[in-house]
Amino acid sequence: MGFNYKQLKDDLISCIDDMLGIENIPGCPCEELREKLSSNVFNLVILGQFKRGKTTLINALLGAEILPTGVVPLTSIPTIIEHGEALRIKVFFEDGRVKEIRPENLHLYVTEKGNPRNEKNVREVIITYPSGYLKDGVRLIDTPGVGSVYQHNTDVAYMYLPRSDAAIFMLSVDQPVSQSETEFLRDVREYADRIFFLLNKIDYVRDRHELNESIDFTKRTLMECMGSDIRLFPVSARLGLEGKLSGSEETIERSALPYFEDALNRFLMEEKARVLIHSVSNTLNRYLSQALLEIELEMRSLSTPVEELNRKIDLFKRKKDEVMRQKREFDILLDGEIKNIIDEAIDGDLSRFKEELTDRLLPEVERLFNENKGLSGRRLNKLLEEYVIDEVKNAYNNWRGREDGKISALFEQVCNRFAQRIDRIVDEILRFSSELFSIPIEIGSIGEVWSTGSGFYYKFKDEPVSLELLRSSLVFALPGFISNRMIIRKIREFLHEMIDKQGGRVRFDFLERLQRGKLDFRWKMLQRIEATIEGIESAIHKGIKERSRGEVAVDQRKRSCLEAINRINALRERIMGIQERLKG
Ligand SMILES: Nc1nc2c(ncn2[C@@H]2O[C@H](COP(=O)(O)OP(=O)(O)OP(=O)(O)O)[C@@H](O)[C@H]2O)c(=O)[nH]1
Ligand SMILES: [Mg+2]
Numbered sequence: 001m002g003f004n005y006k007q008l009k010d011d012l013i014s015c016i017d018d019m020l021g022i023e024n025i026p027g028c029p030c031e032e033l034r035e036k037l038s039s040n041v042f043n044l045v046i047l048g049q050f051k052r053g054k055t056t057l058i059n060a061l062l063g064a065e066i067l068p069t070g071v072v073p074l075t076s077i078p079t080i081i082e083h084g085e086a087l088r089i090k091v092f093f094e095d096g097r098v099k100e101i102r103p104e105n106l107h108l109y110v111t112e113k114g115n116p117r118n119e120k121n122v123r124e125v126i127i128t129y130p131s132g133y134l135k136d137g138v139r140l141i142d143t144p145g146v147g148s149v150y151q152h153n154t155d156v157a158y159m160y161l162p163r164s165d166a167a168i169f170m171l172s173v174d175q176p177v178s179q180s181e182t183e184f185l186r187d188v189r190e191y192a193d194r195i196f197f198l199l200n201k202i203d204y205v206r207d208r209h210e211l212n213e214s215i216d217f218t219k220r221t222l223m224e225c226m227g228s229d230i231r232l233f234p235v236s237a238r239l240g241l242e243g244k245l246s247g248s249e250e251t252i253e254r255s256a257l258p259y260f261e262d263a264l265n266r267f268l269m270e271e272k273a274r275v276l277i278h279s280v281s282n283t284l285n286r287y288l289s290q291a292l293l294e295i296e297l298e299m300r301s302l303s304t305p306v307e308e309l310n311r312k313i314d315l316f317k318r319k320k321d322e323v324m325r326q327k328r329e330f331d332i333l334l335d336g337e338i339k340n341i342i343d344e345a346i347d348g349d350l351s352r353f354k355e356e357l358t359d360r361l362l363p364e365v366e367r368l369f370n371e372n373k374g375l376s377g378r379r380l381n382k383l384l385e386e387y388v389i390d391e392v393k394n395a396y397n398n399w400r401g402r403e404d405g406k407i408s409a410l411f412e413q414v415c416n417r418f419a420q421r422i423d424r425i426v427d428e429i430l431r432f433s434s435e436l437f438s439i440p441i442e443i444g445s446i447g448e449v450w451s452t453g454s455g456f457y458y459k460f461k462d463e464p465v466s467l468e469l470l471r472s473s474l475v476f477a478l479p480g481f482i483s484n485r486m487i488i489r490k491i492r493e494f495l496h497e498m499i500d501k502q503g504g505r506v507r508f509d510f511l512e513r514l515q516r517g518k519l520d521f522r523w524k525m526l527q528r529i530e531a532t533i534e535g536i537e538s539a540i541h542k543g544i545k546e547r548s549r550g551e552v553a554v555d556q557r558k559r560s561c562l563e564a565i566n567r568i569n570a571l572r573e574r575i576m577g578i579q580e581r582l583k584g
Contacts, residue, residue, distance in 0.1 A: 027531035028287035048170030050145025053200040057237040063244035079142040084128020162405035203236040233260040294539040301543025
């Protein structure tokens with residue numbers, strides 16, 4: 001690694017702290033950038049078919065047996081492990097409840113045996129643990145295996161992949177790549193560049209030759225499937241864990257885990273940490289340049305002849321009107337992009353999903369009906385109704401998770417594009433003013449300031465959209481006696497109705513979230529333009545006002561302006577130093 005991420009991050013945070021102490025730095029979202037740096041984590045999601053050793057790998061990375069592993073399909077609930085002062089476990093339920101549990105009870109929530117078919121309605125479990133590995137900002141996400149009883153892994157993957165920084169896909173030498181694995185991988189092709197493939201359990205293989213064969217074969221299959229080159233690491237998670245627990249270097253070496261750990265670390269540093277440091281330092285630089293320009297403007301207005309000053313102020317006003325027009329355009333274009341997401345992504349996907357769901361559930365309902373014809377009308381009806389409600393609810397919950405990943409990625413793309421647009425407008429204002437008042441200044445390049453890749457504006461609040469209210473509505477409406485034909489007809493109608501209603505609710509929820517995200521984003525962006533204009537105008541007016549107070553005041557003001565310029569320049573140099581070290 002060419003640079004020390006932690007060190008650079010800390011240095012940058014200290015620059016921000018110093019910036020907060022300078023009064024003349026207008027509009028800089030310092031607190032926000034500070035938070036972004038200090039709370040930054042790299043999300044690492046572990047995916048793969050059941051029994052490949054995903055959970056064992058996590059324990060091996062941590063060097064501690066935190067999560068339960070086993071020979072039968074085990075993990076049934078996404079489990080997140082992040083840094084914390086002590087080992088603490090919180091269970092988040094579908095209905096929004098949260099409960100802290102004791103470590104020895106973890107298996108009662110996250111395993112198929114302790115929580116069969118997720119009867120406890122757990123959404124996810126978050127574990128904090130004081131591990132050095134996590135302290136550097138990695139967050140591990142364990143997932144249920146593909147083909148596990150309760151939830152389809154693709155859904156989980158779609159929930160976490162878009163927001164992950166890197167993903168591990170586990171395979172195992174004792175099992176050839178299966179069809180469900182290749183199908184799954186085709187589905188997630190678009191994330192190929194962040195996936196690491198691990199070929200686990202190499203301790204099973206006796207000789208080198210056999211291992212190489214297995215590696216070659218797996219690699220070929222995977223490349224065919226992903227349509228691109230892939231990173232494949234043979235490892236033994238079990239030996240890795242054993243080695244770390246017993247402190248045996250030799251065992252660790254045999255596990256081959258360090259090769260993978262190094263590669264992963266390099267990837268996170270090069271692809272993720274570098275981008276983060278670069279974008280934050282760039283943003284800071286831009287605000288510092290802007291601050292410099294404003295101070296210089298004030299100095300100019302302290303000494304420029306009034307007539308000339310007024311002429312320039314007039315010219316600036318004209319520029320301002322032009323910018324205001326662009327501001328209105330911004331609104332119209334942004335609305336259009338959001339509408340696109342709604343029409344093409346949400347509505348398109350939803351109608352396809354509804355069709356598929358109907359096609360899948362109708363025959364199931366018929367089958368259930370035929371199997372239970374002997375029941376009394378009321379009981380048969382109740383059985384079918386409950387089946388429909390459960391299936392529709394589950395199907396929508398899964399779909400929503402998947403769709404959410406997609407929508408937040410799309411929304412973020414739009415925000416990024418528009419944020420860059422705003423940056424260009426701001427640049428234009430700054431350049432115009434610097435030329436107008438002949439102040440040579442370097443504004444700095446426009447970076448992808450807002451692309452943190454973690455749903456900055458689009459916050460996914462996972463409130464379950466419940467079908468509770470609709471439950472049993474039909475039972476009460478039924479007459480005392482009903483024929484079976486009537487029941488199946490009613491149930492078919494009920495199925496359509498449920499799919500429609502739930503679809504409507506989920507859609508409403510998506511739209512509302514998008515709308516809120518858009519308003520937040522829009523407000524921030526437009527404010528940025530306004531603050532820039534206002535900063536320039538007020539700098540000029542400050543100078544003019546100061547002038548009316550006489551020569552002594554002007555001199556004094558000039559001195560404090562020069563002082564501020566020096567402090568800002570010093571900060572700029574420190575930040576440039578950080579950028580140099582980043583290049584490594
Ligand atoms: N020989 C060998 N066994 C391993 C290795 N890694 C994991 N196992 C075993 O494989 C079995 C499954 O391991 P888990 O870590 O529970 O696998 P998983 O992928 O999390 O399984 P699910 O949660 O059910 O999807 C356990 O019996 C582990 O001890 C390895 O490197 N070598
Ligand atoms: Mg597991």
